[in-house]
Amino acid sequence: MNAEQWNALYPVGTPVFAYPGFRPEDASDARRLVTRTRTAAQLSASGDPVVWVEGEGSYICLTHVDPVAEDVWEEARAAEKPAEPEAAPDTPVRLSPEREAEIAARAEAATPGSWEANARIGIVTNKVGDPLAVFGGGAQDRADAGFIAHARTDVPALLAELAAVRAERDAYRERALDAENRSLIDGREVCADCGRPVPDGPCGAHSPDAVYQQTCREAAQLRAERDQAQGRVAELEAERHTTNEALSDAAEQLRRDRDRITELESAAEEIRHLHKDSPMGPCPVCIDADAMVRGDDYTLPYPCPTARLAGAKDFDPPSFRIEEPVR
Structure with missing residues (x-):
């Protein structure tokens, strides 16, 4: 049964018999939990359908979880007669050298x-x-x-x-x-x-x-x-954390600035290409509006003002170095 099928049949809180290790048919000392599910079924990192149950920290595969009727569960629960948990003392017990050694060994x-x-x-x-x-x-x-x-x-x-x-x-x-x-x-x-x-x-x-x-x-x-x-x-730990965040922000801003510079350089190149001279005459885009009104030659030699702003060099193509007529 996969996780989707399980969730369709058994909601969270379903009474179950769960086997964290082996099933009873696989091992005589298999441990059985008379418990309830506390999560919906889902896939583990290995792709197995699993579910979490009350009283167990780790998930258990659905193959090791058996849904049971409520009366069966109540009977099994009563038969187990779990011991009452021992109340924690109001004040912690002081560590003995033996317990301290055990803690150190576990660590x-x-x-x-x-x-x-x-x-x-x-x-x-x-x-x-x-x-x-x-x-x-x-x-x-x-x-x-x-x-x-x-x-x-x-x-x-x-x-x-x-x-x-x-x-x-x-x-x-x-x-x-x-x-x-x-x-x-x-x-x-x-x-x-x-x-x-x-x-x-x-x-x-x-x-x-x-x-x-x-x-x-x-x-x-x-x-x-x-x-x-x-x-x-x-x-110092707080300062290091703040410094790391500032460095990350600065690095991100530097990447954004670098991308913007690349965009502007590309745009400038497009402008220079658009406003460069051609066989048809000087700048094919810009005109001198005042000269046009006067009836004079309104073409603009390369580089036009727009091309200058885009970084064009200050010279005319050789094919259009024409002396202006004497007036």
């Missing part, structure tokens, strides 16, 4: 390079246009495709930022611990920075509390510098 194993999302039909492609994931054509499908496409660069960036922040934290923690350990030597209070005994209490400039406060100030300054650098990167 490393994914197709390299930047990914892009087709905003019209919800397809995620790599940088050369090869499809990586196919969604439906709805607004949520397009949003999901955009999220997945940006995750290819967002996830590594977040992991790098997490590693940098943890490194900063560990360095500050080590400094604070070192200061605390050095604050007492042989039962005497000493300066945490220079190690000299301070008999009357902690050194005001180098006590553990002062070191901690200074560390916090340095950390705040480093974060501010990092945020400033990230803002500058964003500005």
Whole structure:
């Protein structure tokens, strides 16, 4: 059955049994979805008739989708008794080192390079246009495709930022611990920075509390510098985008100007050809109206004023260099 025949018989929302992988007659472990269609049937890039169903991100060939009656579908749905989805926690769970390693491994194993999302039909492609994931054509499908496409660069960036922040934290923690350990030597209070005994209490400039406060100030300054650098990167990206657009506009205007110059040069050549001298006399087009009224010779020698404007040289053809009569 082709896509046109399917759409004529089964509207969007038809109850179906769908098999994303193998059909049950081809594999004993075939997975069956008791679901409904969420798009009309259409042709895939390979020319196969396909349809999208609820609960599945990718399209499924019509050969693997079986329409069923509503009561049959309800019975199968009840028999499956799907588990209630686990509610997402109100606050995200902090990453463990193991989960962070799993995320990094998945990011490393994914197709390299930047990914892009087709905003019209919800397809995620790599940088050369090869499809990586196919969604439906709805607004949520397009949003999901955009999220997945940006995750290819967002996830590594977040992991790098997490590693940098943890490194900063560990360095500050080590400094604070070192200061605390050095604050007492042989039962005497000493300066945490220079190690000299301070008999009357902690050194005001180098006590553990002062070191901690200074560390916090340095950390705040480093974060501010990092945020400033990230803002500058964003500005440069915006400037690059604006510059690319301006260059494209200038190149397009240059092509239009070049085409116009070619048109004008062609028109000038036509004018010169039209107003050039001929065996019948001087310019075959232009006349001197005042001379005609006076009854004088009203022909104009080549080049006539029109030919001059078109770029003709300032000389007459040899066959018409005739001395004017003496009056």
